[in-house]
Amino acid sequence: MAFPSPRPCSLFLFDLDGTLIDSREDITTSLNIALGRMGLNPLPEARVTEFVGSGVQVLVERSLREVTGSAPPEDRVRLGIALFKEEYGIHLLDRTHLYPGVKESLDHLCWARFAVVSNKPEKFCRRILDGLGVGMRFLAILGGDSALRKPDPASLLKAMEFCRANPHETVMVGDSPEDIQAGKAAGVMTCGVLGGFHSRADLEAAGSDLLVHNLLDLVGNFCPSPP
Numbered sequence: 001m002a003f004p005s006p007r008p009c010s011l012f013l014f015d016l017d018g019t020l021i022d023s024r025e026d027i028t029t030s031l032n033i034a035l036g037r038m039g040l041n042p043l044p045e046a047r048v049t050e051f052v053g054s055g056v057q058v059l060v061e062r063s064l065r066e067v068t069g070s071a072p073p074e075d076r077v078r079l080g081i082a083l084f085k086e087e088y089g090i091h092l093l094d095r096t097h098l099y100p101g102v103k104e105s106l107d108h109l110c111w112a113r114f115a116v117v118s119n120k121p122e123k124f125c126r127r128i129l130d131g132l133g134v135g136m137r138f139l140a141i142l143g144g145d146s147a148l149r150k151p152d153p154a155s156l157l158k159a160m161e162f163c164r165a166n167p168h169e170t171v172m173v174g175d176s177p178e179d180i181q182a183g184k185a186a187g188v189m190t191c192g193v194l195g196g197f198h199s200r201a202d203l204e205a206a207g208s209d210l211l212v213h214n215l216l217d218l219v220g221n222f223c224p225s226p227p
Contacts, residue, residue, distance in 0.1 A: 003210060006223035007189060009112055011165035013156055014138075015174030016118035016125055017052055018196030020102055020215075021132070024049045025095040027088070031063055034083035038076070040067045049197050053176040055119040055144040056081055085121070092124055093131045099195075105215035106137050111224045115159040119144040119178070139163050151181035156188065169225045173218070180206035191218065 017023045024045055032042035043063055051062040060080040064072035072080070106114065115138055118125050122143030129135035140162045147155040160170055172183030175196025180203060183190035191210040192203030203211060210221060 002217070003221050006221055007171075008169060008225040009171050009189070009222040010169040010225040011113045011115065011160065011163050011171075012109065012218070012222075013115050013117045013159055013170060013172045013183075013188070015150075015172075015176065015179045015193075016116055016120055016128070018175035018198065019099075019173060019179075019193050020116070020134075021096055021098055021128060023092070023096040023128070024052070024197065026091050026093070027052060027059075029094065030088040030091045031059065031084055033087045033091075034060075034080060035063065035067060037083050038080060040064075043067060052197050053119065053178055055149045056084060056121065060084055088124065092128055096128060096132070098132055098134065099215070101214045101216040103134065105218055106134070108216070108219045109222070112222075113163050113165065114138045115140040115142070115163055117142050117150070117155045117159050117172070117182075119149045122146050150176075150178040151185065153182050153186035156182055156186040160186070160188075171222065173215070175203070177202050177206035180208050191221075 014020050028045040028048045031048055035042055043066060051059045061072060061077055064076060064080055116125055120143055122145055125141050125143045126135060140159045142155045142159055147158050156172060167187035171189040171191055172179055173191045175193045176198045180190045180192055190208050191212060192208035194200055194211060194213050
């Protein structure tokens with residue numbers, strides 16, 4: 001799936017998990033240690049990955065429901081969140097890595113500005129991007145605690161304001177329906193990334209304007225906005 005001709009763009013808004021980085025092992029490890037500290041059984045990585053994308057609270061709530069078979073009480077959710085954040089702060093760079101083609105795509109698209117808009121807490125986003133050597137490439141890095149979480153468009157609008165870009169020259173790039181929904185709500189172009197944490201069917205159902213297998217595919221689909 002490609003555009004008939006390149007679309008003008010000056011700002012790329014990137015999701016983080018499943019888009020720029022493969023973090024599923026470290027998220028699963030941290031979550032399962034937290035569950036163990038609560039006296040609960042671990043979850044398989046494939047199942048944890050399904051719960052990623054809507055922020056830490058949703059990840060913990062879904063995981064607790066999965067392992068206990070019932071809706072978790074608020075105090076258990078709060079405990080799970082605290083334990084997960086503690087463990088993730090230790091393990092977030094154990095095995096997490098950039099997807100193939102990420103650095104190359106940023107190099108090829110250097111005529112544009114870049115920002116990260118994630119539902120992960122901002123401090124974790126910054127630590128990961130800096131640890132992987134690409135933090136300086138992004139003009140803005142917003143997390144789920146920087147504004148309302150996606151699919152609400154607030155973080156996208158905040159990033160566009162900071163980067164001084166208009167919706168018609170901005171594209172939201174992500175692997176989840178929440179990314180696409182947030183992009184549409186913000187009035188920007190949307191690009192779904194295949195091979196992340198969510199399926200092609202999920203991205204198509206959300207109405208992605210474009211689907212790519214690798215971020216390098218962005219190069220032929222976008223061009224600099226006219227001055």
